[in-house]
Amino acid sequence: MSTPALGRARRLRRRDAAASLAVGIVAWEAMARLLDQPLIFAGPSMMLRATAFLEEEGGIYVHLWTTGVEFVLGYVLGVLAGLALGFALALWPRSRPYAQPWVTIAYNAPVVTLAPLFVIMFGVGIWSKLVVTMIGAVFPPLFNAYVGLTSTPENLREAVRSLGATRRQELRAVILPWALPLIMTGLRLAVGRALVGAVVSELFGATAGIGHLIVAASQEFETPLAFFGITLLGATGWITYEALRLLERKLAPWYQA
Numbered sequence: 001m002s003t004p005a006l007g008r009a010r011r012l013r014r015r016d017a018a019a020s021l022a023v024g025i026v027a028w029e030a031m032a033r034l035l036d037q038p039l040i041f042a043g044p045s046m047m048l049r050a051t052a053f054l055e056e057e058g059g060i061y062v063h064l065w066t067t068g069v070e071f072v073l074g075y076v077l078g079v080l081a082g083l084a085l086g087f088a089l090a091l092w093p094r095s096r097p098y099a100q101p102w103v104t105i106a107y108n109a110p111v112v113t114l115a116p117l118f119v120i121m122f123g124v125g126i127w128s129k130l131v132v133t134m135i136g137a138v139f140p141p142l143f144n145a146y147v148g149l150t151s152t153p154e155n156l157r158e159a160v161r162s163l164g165a166t167r168r169q170e171l172r173a174v175i176l177p178w179a180l181p182l183i184m185t186g187l188r189l190a191v192g193r194a195l196v197g198a199v200v201s202e203l204f205g206a207t208a209g210i211g212h213l214i215v216a217a218s219q220e221f222e223t224p225l226a227f228f229g230i231t232l233l234g235a236t237g238w239i240t241y242e243a244l245r246l247l248e249r250k251l252a253p254w255y256q257a
Helices: 005-037 045-055 060-091 092-106 111-122 125-149 153-161 167-202 209-220 223-251
Strands: none
Touching: 005 045, 045 111, 045 223, 060 092, 060 125, 060 167, 060 209, 060 223, 092 125, 111 167, 125 167, 153 167, 167 209, 167 223, 209 223
């Protein structure tokens, strides 16, 4: 696809996404007004009115800042650890039989059951929450980096070897460019898992954060406020996901998906 055509396709996709959001919000509000049951289902206008309740606790910014710090730090640490493990497993095949059982066990361990243990181990402060968030974010980059680095077509690798390329040149010129779109997909998938980890970590001993806000609002039957917290999480994930898509276009302009 040519560059002008690609630009038009992206503009159309942004327009369609904006239209979808607008229609969804209007339908959401209309359904809430039709049901008229704020204890069960809250619309956007109800959620905005409910945020006045937060002013007594310092406003929504306290909760946003708390979850934001946990999410950003845990996400970055998880992505770095996942990429490091993915590269190690892909580039050193002899390490796979030793690491694979532990990776599988850790991946299948429910993070909800681990969160209380980390609170006991690291306390109710930020460290236990960072560990839970990091565990949530580590696996998509790990798996995608491993698959991307090990799925490079052999004919491409043989082509650069025939030109006298060293192992490092082969990695830089062929393997990394081939794996980069998959790696970026792993980074995007890690966003949702990191947000889930941050929220789960706030269910145990937290005094602030979006997860704490949702639980406290639910216990007090403040359904619009709980819906507001859930919407904030969704919006944060969507914005971060789109930001990573823009970064992917800069780093891998040849990938047009």
